[in-house]
Amino acid sequence: MRVEQIAVFLESKSGRLADITRTLADNDINIRALSVADTADFGILRLIVDKVDKAKEALKANNFTVGKTNVIAVEVPDRTGGLATVLEAAVKGGLNIEYMYAFVNKSSENAVVIFRFDDMDKAIAVMQEKEYTILTGEQISAL
Amino acid sequence: MNWQELETLPRTGLESIQLLRLQKLVHRVYETVAPYKAKMDEAGIKPGDIQTLADLKKLPFTTKDDLRDNYPFGLFTVPMDEVVRVHASSGTTGKPTVVGYTAADIEMWASVMGRALTMAGVNKGDMVHNAYGYGLFTGGLGAHYGVEHIGATVIPVSGGNTKRQITIMRDFGSTVLLATPSYALNLADAMADVGVTPDQLKLKVGIHGAEPWSENMREEVERKLGIRAVDIYGLSEVIGPGVAMECLETDKGMHILEDHFLPEIVDPDTFEPLPYGEAGELVFTTLTKEAFPIIRYRTKDISRLIVEPCACGRTLVRMEKVTGRTDDMLIIRGVNVFPSQVEHVLMGVEGVEPHYQIEVNRQGNLDTMSVLVEVSEQVFSDEIKALEALTSKIQIEIKDLLGVTAKVKLVEPRTIARSEGKAQRVIDNRQL
Numbered sequence: 001m002r003v004e005q006i007a008v009f010l011e012s013k014s015g016r017l018a019d020i021t022r023t024l025a026d027n028d029i030n031i032r033a034l035s036v037a038d039t040a041d042f043g044i045l046r047l048i049v050d051k052v053d054k055a056k057e058a059l060k061a062n063n064f065t066v067g068k069t070n071v072i073a074v075e076v077p078d079r080t081g082g083l084a085t086v087l088e089a090a091v092k093g094g095l096n097i098e099y100m101y102a103f104v105n106k107s108s109e110n111a112v113v114i115f116r117f118d119d120m121d122k123a124i125a126v127m128q129e130k131e132y133t134i135l136t137g138e139q140i141s142a143l
Numbered sequence: 144m145n146w147q148e149l150e151t152l153p154r155t156g157l158e159s160i161q162l163l164r165l166q167k168l169v170h171r172v173y174e175t176v177a178p179y180k181a182k183m184d185e186a187g188i189k190p191g192d193i194q195t196l197a198d199l200k201k202l203p204f205t206t207k208d209d210l211r212d213n214y215p216f217g218l219f220t221v222p223m224d225e226v227v228r229v230h231a232s233s234g235t236t237g238k239p240t241v242v243g244y245t246a247a248d249i250e251m252w253a254s255v256m257g258r259a260l261t262m263a264g265v266n267k268g269d270m271v272h273n274a275y276g277y278g279l280f281t282g283g284l285g286a287h288y289g290v291e292h293i294g295a296t297v298i299p300v301s302g303g304n305t306k307r308q309i310t311i312m313r314d315f316g317s318t319v320l321l322a323t324p325s326y327a328l329n330l331a332d333a334m335a336d337v338g339v340t341p342d343q344l345k346l347k348v349g350i351h352g353a354e355p356w357s358e359n360m361r362e363e364v365e366r367k368l369g370i371r372a373v374d375i376y377g378l379s380e381v382i383g384p385g386v387a388m389e390c391l392e393t394d395k396g397m398h399i400l401e402d403h404f405l406p407e408i409v410d411p412d413t414f415e416p417l418p419y420g421e422a423g424e425l426v427f428t429t430l431t432k433e434a435f436p437i438i439r440y441r442t443k444d445i446s447r448l449i450v451e452p453c454a455c456g457r458t459l460v461r462m463e464k465v466t467g468r469t470d471d472m473l474i475i476r477g478v479n480v481f482p483s484q485v486e487h488v489l490m491g492v493e494g495v496e497p498h499y500q501i502e503v504n505r506q507g508n509l510d511t512m513s514v515l516v517e518v519s520e521q522v523f524s525d526e527i528k529a530l531e532a533l534t535s536k537i538q539i540e541i542k543d544l545l546g547v548t549a550k551v552k553l554v555e556p557r558t559i560a561r562s563e564g565k566a567q568r569v570i571d572n573r574q575l
């Protein structure tokens with residue numbers, strides 16, 4: 001039920017993001033979703049890719065600091081209020097969202113939202129109870 | 144007298160040898176080197192005034208400036224046709240300092256370096272991987288002759304080409320590594336990259352010097368290379384490597400080869416000699432060198448002398464690991480800061496690697512200090528708040544220890560230059 005995400009440390013200097021996407025492209029790795037969180041001094045790039053371990057190795061070989069975390073990918077109806085209802089369910093279920101980002105799936109009616117919760121087991125239980133579809137890594141790669 | 148007898152003499156026996164050698168030296172430089180004679184005359188000292196070792200303090204100091212003023216050969220005591228080798232150390236400003244050796248000096252240097260290697264358990268039969276730079280720098284050749292002197296095998300690999308070095312260490316079965324501590328860590332990182340593990344090597348001991356390093360760095364070298372890492376001290380103005388060396392019985396200081404190099408600790412402000420045990424600037428007088436002897440050379444290194452007997456049986460005094468440089472000392476908003484203190488803080492934080500750089504700037508009339516820290520995989524997080532917690536933890540600990548506020552900036556791995564010689568720890572951009 002969990003999806004592996006890789007996170008990459010970014011120093012605030014121009015061109016590093018391009019270096020990362022270039023490295024991944026050179027290694028034939030597809031990026032499914034991406035988000036950058038940053039402060040004045042540094043940033044963290046979070047990526048969902050089709051080949052997680054290969055991506056991690058390729059980036060490490062290029063002197064990036066890379067981490068791997070589990071997130072969950074929830075299918076959310078791509079209509080007004082779709083996201084709001086998921087967030088309400090999370091709040092009612094007592095979950096804390098560390099971060100989230102979304103991407104729109106071309107081939108379906110739904111958007112996919114990537115969540116990192118403080119308590120991932122509980123989050124999966126809450127989402128399943130509300131009958132949301134939780135995608136696996138393979139499903140995301142197949143999108 | 145053989146090494147073992149010499150190194151275990153009662154202090155009074157050693158001191159009588161030192162005094163005889165000192166008296167001879169002072170007479171010789173007074174008669175042969177005009178700048179020494181001029182300084183002694185100015186101070187009103189005659190060679191005959193040196194009656195005891197304590198009289199040493201009557202003699203004027205020698206500084207790097209004296210070497211530069213007499214560039215290149217002005218302080219040599221023998222005609223140039225007796226000098227068989229010169230070395231030079233690059234000055235960060237101005238002229239390099241040049242030192243010379245007679246054939247007897249080279250022989251003496253090989254013997255002190257050989258004795259130093261012996262203290263670290265190196266013997267005939269060892270395969271010594273010498274990654275100190277060969278050239279004008281004394282490190283490579285100085286260590287080289289010492290290895291040959293004790294009959295061990297030397298691999299004169301010098302610096303650079305790290306991957307080839309790893310191959311050589313593995314294929315030749317190197318048992319001893321001679322390298323700067325930062326280059327030893329560089330080798331360890333490169334080994335991990337190419338998939339060579341310490342158990343594929345035969346290394347048992349690393350002898351690291353030529354730049355300051357902390358106990359934490361020692362622990363890292365030992366862990367990453369699976370060896371015992373010991374400290375060696377030397378400087379070209381005195382002879383090169385082989386001035387002092389840690390034995391395997393202690394991690395509290397390096398035995399000074401005192402029958403050749405007479406140490407003092409002086410107060411960095413008043414220049415008065417300090418008793419054993421007190422920290423101050425390390426000063427050396429060479430007792431036996433021919434071509435380029437030096438009297439009371441101020442090293443600018445901060446250390447302490449430990450006279451208590453060592454478990455190894457040697458009665459040679461020990462100098463504590465150099466904890467700072469009188470001229471590395473940064474004054475930031477009126478506070479004295481040594482880079483080694485910053486390193487100490489960083490190594491106390493779980494997962495933080497000792498690769499850092501201090502940047503000092505002046506904004507208006509205010510000094511600002513930034514500490515650049517590489518983000519290792521162990522401390523990295525996918526959450527901003529975890530990384531911010533890390534930087535503020537380091538910032539608080541620096542403030543606690545040093546009394547100054549530093550901005551901690553996380554940088555990508557391997558972006559801080561790992562020099563294969565001396566690591567550049569401080570960038571001071573202030574125009575003072």
Ligand SMILES: [Zn+2]
Nearest residue numbers: 390392453455
């Ligand atoms: Zn000892």
